Amino acid sequence: MRSIQELEAIRESTLENMTLRKEHNGTRIVVGMATCGIAAGARGVLTAFMEELAERKLIHVALTQMGCIGMCHLEPIVEVHQPGHETVTYVKVTPDMARRIVREHIEGGSPIEEYTLSHYRAK
Amino acid sequence: MREIALHMADIAENSLAAGAARIKLSVMIDRAADRLITAVEDNGRGMDADTLYRCTDPFMTTRTARRVGLGIALFKLSAEQSGGSFTIRSEQGRGTRAEAAYIISGIDRAPLGSIADTMAALIAANPETDFTLEYAADGKAFAFATDTTPYNDRTPAFAAAAKKEIQQRIDEINGGAEPI
Ligand SMILES: Nc1ncnc2c1ncn2[C@@H]1O[C@H](COP(=O)(O)OP(=O)(O)OP(=O)(O)O)[C@@H](O)[C@H]1O
Numbered sequence A: 001m002r003s004i005q006e007l008e009a010i011r012e013s014t015l016e017n018m019t020l021r022k023e024h025n026g027t028r029i030v031v032g033m034a035t036c037g038i039a040a041g042a043r044g045v046l047t048a049f050m051e052e053l054a055e056r057k058l059i060h061v062a063l064t065q066m067g068c069i070g071m072c073h074l075e076p077i078v079e080v081h082q083p084g085h086e087t088v089t090y091v092k093v094t095p096d097m098a099r100r101i102v103r104e105h106i107e108g109g110s111p112i113e114e115y116t117l118s119h120y121r122a123k
Numbered sequence B: 001m002r003e004i005a006l007h008m009a010d011i012a013e014n015s016l017a018a019g020a021a022r023i024k025l026s027v028m029i030d031r032a033a034d035r036l037i038t039a040v041e042d043n044g045r046g047m048d049a050d051t052l053y054r055c056t057d058p059f060m061t062t063r064t065a066r067r068v069g070l071g072i073a074l075f076k077l078s079a080e081q082s083g084g085s086f087t088i089r090s091e092q093g094r095g096t097r098a099e100a101a102y103i104i105s106g107i108d109r110a111p112l113g114s115i116a117d118t119m120a121a122l123i124a125a126n127p128e129t130d131f132t133l134e135y136a137a138d139g140k141a142f143a144f145a146t147d148t149t150p151y152n153d154r155t156p157a158f159a160a161a162a163k164k165e166i167q168q169r170i171d172e173i174n175g176g177a178e179p180i
């Protein structure tokens, strides 16, 4: 049986989540999860985003998945959409890169140029 | 694909693309019978008879980004490589169910892999979709469902907690048995 204090704590954190989720700040992280993405490791990338967002309590950020966008050889592909900013496309993403994207781009506000599609193309 | 659970994540992507509101993954392990049955079922828009007939063909896709569709063909192949079989049923407007049955001892069978990771990834990325896992092994079973969790609580933290809970229950059910 849970104590009243525990129940109260759960209720409070739920209420907190609800307001934050309603106040969704429009940031969306989208992971390519078609066959090509999954075969290249997209599931581990998605769960790395999940864990990093959970740990940092970034519940105003939406995490979603998408199908194949026609660049199978560059999977896992991740797009970061933010209102007022151009979409940033990251290619060949690993779980470690995903955690860094959360810290530096989502939290810190600076996209990681060396991971992007435009950087990859310029090489 | 290195894991059967990865095929299941991929087949569930088809369900999401078909607009499913509910997706059920099931895993049934029967060590005595040397059988493993996995299935993905959805209530999405389904397929017409022609699409259903051709969907296991790798050159068939309704995607526009790429001209081949591989998901179903690879799931089917993974079952057949173990000496097992594959079936897919679909009805327009009602949904689709894809089932891959494996021979556990089949030498070319891929490992089942992490069902908890597959469920967590789906739960994390699709807060508006209800997911169920039905898991049974050698006479013991459990089910996990997101249905009772309101949208506002479907946070990354919820998905991470779901992953832990599912893994714990899978471990409980399998006891000390060798993972398959
Ligand atoms: N659950 C489903 N509901 C409705 N249609 C489906 C479903 N699963 C597959 N289909 C149809 O069958 C086609 C083939 O599916 P398959 O997974 O093999 O390839 P794909 O999804 O097109 O591409 P890929 O999986 O390689 O990213 C799909 O394009 C879709 O038209």
Ligand SMILES: [Mg+2]
Pocket: A034, A035, B010, B011, B013, B014, B069, B070, B071, B072
């Ligand atoms: Mg597919």
